[in-house]
Amino acid sequence: MDVQAKYDDREWFKTLHGSLWLRPDEDGEDEANSLRRMLRIRKGQRVLDAPCGAGRVAYHLAKHGVEVVGIDLQSTFINRAKRRFSRDRVQVDLRRMDLRSLEFENEFHAIYNWFNSFGYFSDSENADVVRRFARALRLGGRLLIDLLNRERILRNFLPESVNHGVIFRSKWDPREERLIGQRVIDGIAEDESRSSQRLYTLSQMRDLLASADLGMEAVYGSLNCEPYHRGSRQMIVIARKPSTKHLGL
Secondary structure (H helix, E strand, C coil), rough: CCCCCCCCCHHHHHHHCHHHHHCCCCCCHHHHHHHHHCCCCCCEEEEEECCCCCHHHHHHHCCCEECCCCCCCCHHHHHHHHHHHHHCCCCCEEEEECCHCCCCCCCEEEEECCCCCCCCCHCCCCCCCCHHHHHHHHEEEEEEEEEEEEHHHHHHCCCEEECCCEEEEEEECCCCCCCCCCCECCCCCCCEEEEEEECCHHHHHHHHHHCCCEEEEEEEECCCCCCCCCCCCCEEEEEEEECCCCCCC
């Protein structure tokens, strides 16, 4: 089956099979520890996990005394997290919510958008999500966005690959700057396994953050805080909201 080259305004992320989003619930401790370091999160601080999936990272942050609000569009993920947290008596405020509907204001010490969860919307919507993140941060608060490294993907582009028996077909749309994907599972290429993601360069991310009055503070190439370079698998961007308000004349 041919892979669509254009961004499809059908919201594919609402129907993508859940198994393609989530890691095991038991995972997440190393990720949580790294996020605490990168965002300088301390016990008692209020943090937004957006989107949170089934809460594998939020779970471990909460166990360290962090006050976590987790949001996700998928009600099945939220309900799964609620069951686990209730069973283990872990306190996390979980809400079903679209990133494009965030209405928090000056509330969080830190926000993280983890596990390649950015770039799913149109360019204007992606920019609006960043503005909403910025508005939700307290003065001096930090935002982390974990992205695929576009430079590495395009330099080593594979139209088709196989991982654990699942075929992944991809196509790069240079005009839209989107990676169009199609997963073929058990020989079937279903609509529920299509994806379309806008990939950003480091310069584009810097501009996107600046448009929301956020300054880029650091860029890492891995969970272990290794320096970012063109060959890094990840591009983990840390931005900071100014610690004082700009006063208009």
